[in-house]
Amino acid sequence: MKESKFAHITKVHPCFNEKMHDKVGRIHVPIAPKCNIQCNFCTRDINKCEVRPGVASRVMTVDDAIEHVRKVTGEMPISVVGVAGPGDALFNDETFEFFKRAGEEFPELIKCMSTNGLLLPDKADLIAELGINSVTVTVNAVDPEIGKEIYSGVFYDGKMYKGEEAFKILSKNQLEGIEKLAKKDVVIKVNAVLIPGLNDEHIIDIAKEVKKRGASLMNVIPLIPLNKFKDYEKPGCAQISQVRDAVEEIIPVFRACTQCRADAYGVPGKEDKHLDMTPASHY
Ligand code: SF4
Ligand code: SF4
Ligand code: SF4
Incomplete structure (x- = not known):
């Protein structure tokens, strides 16, 4: 069952099949403005989990998103x-409101989402019920010594956590969530942001752990140095290749990603379009 689902997804999904990446299109609907964690490389601000006005003003409603998908x-x-x-x-x-409606109106489209994974254990049942086919989870560490340097805050169950405690909650939920989703036959890709000098030698441990939990594919993406990590070096092609080769010994690696925007649509890299909005990075 799992194999056939994976085969179906990889046949037609540009983010799971390098050969299809510049052949078929995907559409992102920017309907999810709030974030519940703070990654140190991201320019967003958690600000009690409210979105900055500039970003929020350009986010789509579910109605607009459905209309946008219809048109595109x-x-x-x-x-x-x-x-x-x-x-x-x-x-x-x-x-969830969007995917419920999209499932009814566009049953032929593969439904996909990316997440930091904090709420995965809580939402795995709903994800499966809504027929979401693939989920990308960004896992940048499994070791708290490294993880506590990457995230400065995690807002969970009505409380803000900091430092190592925050990372431990995030990590536990990411890994348990992957496991739970994999058991429900949702295809999982794990993105890992390569941060030179911090997690470059650790990505291999992430690969081992997520493979064990049921992920099917990994995507190692280079850090875009922003926010607290603005002085970090952006990894070069040789370093990325070296890490990807090492990861590939453990789990299949997707190499065609160029980190597209939260509002991108069309065929990646070809007829790629985006809306007039300020995106956060798709980590
Ligand atoms: Fe949130 Fe994603 Fe930014 Fe991390 S990178 S703070 S998960 S929006
Ligand atoms: Fe691809 Fe990520 Fe968009 Fe899914 S959410 S279609 S994996 S870019
Ligand atoms: Fe997915 Fe965009 Fe990366 Fe392509 S560039 S794999 S569409 S996130």
């Missing part, structure tokens, strides 16, 4: 509809 699917070949922010897909109820 009439204009170009689209095989996947995804929610990739600009905050965390799972922390915004609009994501």
